[in-house]
Amino acid sequence: MKKAIVLLSGGLDSTTALYVAKSQCFDELYAITFKYGQKHDKEIRSAVAVAQQAGVKEHKIVELLLNQWKGCSLTDPGMEIHDGDVARNTIPDTYVPARNMVFLSVAASYADALGITDIFIGVSEVDYSGYVDCREEFIRSMEQTINLGTVLGAEQKKKITLHAPFLHMTKAEEIQWGTTLGVDFGKTWSCYRGTEKPCGTCDSCLLRAKAFREAGIQDPLLNDSES
Amino acid sequence: MKKAIVLLSGGLDSTTALYVAKSQCFDELYAITFKYGQKHDKEIRSAVAVAQQAGVKEHKIVELLLNQWKGCSLTDPGMEIHDGDVARNTIPDTYVPARNMVFLSVAASYADALGITDIFIGVSEVDYSGYVDCREEFIRSMEQTINLGTVLGAEQKKKITLHAPFLHMTKAEEIQWGTTLGVDFGKTWSCYRGTEKPCGTCDSCLLRAKAFREAGIQDPLLNDSES
Numbered sequence: 001m002k003k004a005i006v007l008l009s010g011g012l013d014s015t016t017a018l019y020v021a022k023s024q025c026f027d028e029l030y031a032i033t034f035k036y037g038q039k040h041d042k043e044i045r046s047a048v049a050v051a052q053q054a055g056v057k058e059h060k061i062v063e064l065l066l067n068q069w070k071g072c073s074l075t076d077p078g079m080e081i082h083d084g085d086v087a088r089n090t091i092p093d094t095y096v097p098a099r100n101m102v103f104l105s106v107a108a109s110y111a112d113a114l115g116i117t118d119i120f121i122g123v124s125e126v127d128y129s130g131y132v133d134c135r136e137e138f139i140r141s142m143e144q145t146i147n148l149g150t151v152l153g154a155e156q157k158k159k160i161t162l163h164a165p166f167l168h169m170t171k172a173e174e175i176q177w178g179t180t181l182g183v184d185f186g187k188t189w190s191c192y193r194g195t196e197k198p199c200g201t202c203d204s205c206l207l208r209a210k211a212f213r214e215a216g217i218q219d220p221l222l223n224d225s226e227s
Numbered sequence: 228m229k230k231a232i233v234l235l236s237g238g239l240d241s242t243t244a245l246y247v248a249k250s251q252c253f254d255e256l257y258a259i260t261f262k263y264g265q266k267h268d269k270e271i272r273s274a275v276a277v278a279q280q281a282g283v284k285e286h287k288i289v290e291l292l293l294n295q296w297k298g299c300s301l302t303d304p305g306m307e308i309h310d311g312d313v314a315r316n317t318i319p320d321t322y323v324p325a326r327n328m329v330f331l332s333v334a335a336s337y338a339d340a341l342g343i344t345d346i347f348i349g350v351s352e353v354d355y356s357g358y359v360d361c362r363e364e365f366i367r368s369m370e371q372t373i374n375l376g377t378v379l380g381a382e383q384k385k386k387i388t389l390h391a392p393f394l395h396m397t398k399a400e401e402i403q404w405g406t407t408l409g410v411d412f413g414k415t416w417s418c419y420r421g422t423e424k425p426c427g428t429c430d431s432c433l434l435r436a437k438a439f440r441e442a443g444i445q446d447p448l449l450n451d452s453e454s
Contacts (some may be wrong), residue, residue, distance in 0.1 A: 060296075062295065085449045106329055111324075113296035113298050132377065132382055145372045148362070148368050150334055154365070201329075
């Protein structure tokens with residue numbers, strides 16, 4: 001059995017990463033999802049549904065309140081989530097400080113405890129919201145740090161690999177790949193807002209809509225029957 | 228005002244690190260303590276007392292249960308904490324997988340939110356329990372990763388520094404330094420067990436006793452009046 005840990009937010013990217021791991025013969029999968037103080041739990045419920053459908057061996061939901069420090073509109077009750085602007089050149093206020101570093105560290109702890117050398121994350125440095133922790137330079141440095149800061153990497157000399165299969169891929173290409181792998185995109189949730197239907201206007205909805213349009217695929221989440 | 232974040236467990240090392248930060252003119256201090264599933268809260272209560280005595284500006288206690296994966300005797304209710312053996316050459320079962328990486332990542336998130344470029348951690352690669360995440364190689368790699376994975380480091384190009392003042396120091400030297408800085412060691416807690424008095428036989432008690440002995444200083448925690 002080839003084992004892997006997958007960071008699973010319940011969004012489009014992490015769900016597709018889970019199916020990529022499956023397709024690469026990682027047949028015993030461990031998913032990890034974070035409750036970090038998001039204003040709604042729709043993506044967490046999506047993560048549970050996705051993990052179940054994909055048949056993961058174990059799904060850990062880790063609570064870690066990154067909203068104890070203010071300034072992020074995804075977690076700060078005093079801040080509104082603005083409508084998106086994908087042409088924007090600055091880092092949006094939906095940025096959660098060092099989120100991927102924190103998540104990957106906790107995943108590395110989980111990996112170190114279980115003796116698992118492969119970790120998947122669905123980041124891309126092509127179609128992203130300007131978050132610094134989605135870039136290859138960061139991912140490679142994090143991988144090195146994980147290999148130095150775990151018993152698995154530093155003592156047992158088993159190389160831990162961070163797999164970021166979409167790093168150099170557009171979201172449209174990722175959706176096309178996911179479609180061939182049988183990803184049920186209707187189960188994923190990307191919208192920053194916790195409304196019943198995706199709002200269609202936040203940054204994340206705009207990126208998702210653009211990607212499905214470019215991929216020439218209909219987003220099943222926007223079908224009435226999927227509500 | 229020079230600001231710094233200090234990882235404060237309530238133990239001897241992190242408390243001394245806090246006082247070193249103060250002595251280096253970091254006059255606005257932010258302490259961060261983790262409840263990661265320890266079997267007792269004695270060190271957390273120590274951290275609160277230390278932070279108060281040192282006059283920190285803000286003290287965050289972050290809950291993050293690293294005991295969701297088994298195998299560490301500090302957090303796994305099914306495992307006993309053994310008596311120590313400082314001559315041992317293997318990694319003890321008190322090792323919490325990737326703990327310092329996780330703690331430093333969360334501290335980096337806090338730093339990124341507040342715009343603070345200095346983080347203190349009390350690790351030493353001389354007198355330690357064989358934990359891989361106390362080594363200089365790891366600390367320097369982590370520092371680089373933090374600079375790549377935060378807006379502060381990667382976008383604003385403000386170099387974030389991980390200060391590990393005891394990295395190449397014995398615990399005895401650290402205690403001597405702390406004594407000159409006025410550290411109240413009676414307020415710190417090192418014992419792995421949550422007994423009323425330090426057990427005197429766990430790894431952490433043995434290391435502490437050896438260090439005070441070598442420093443030629445009486446550990447105030449072992450005075451009857453300090454119980």
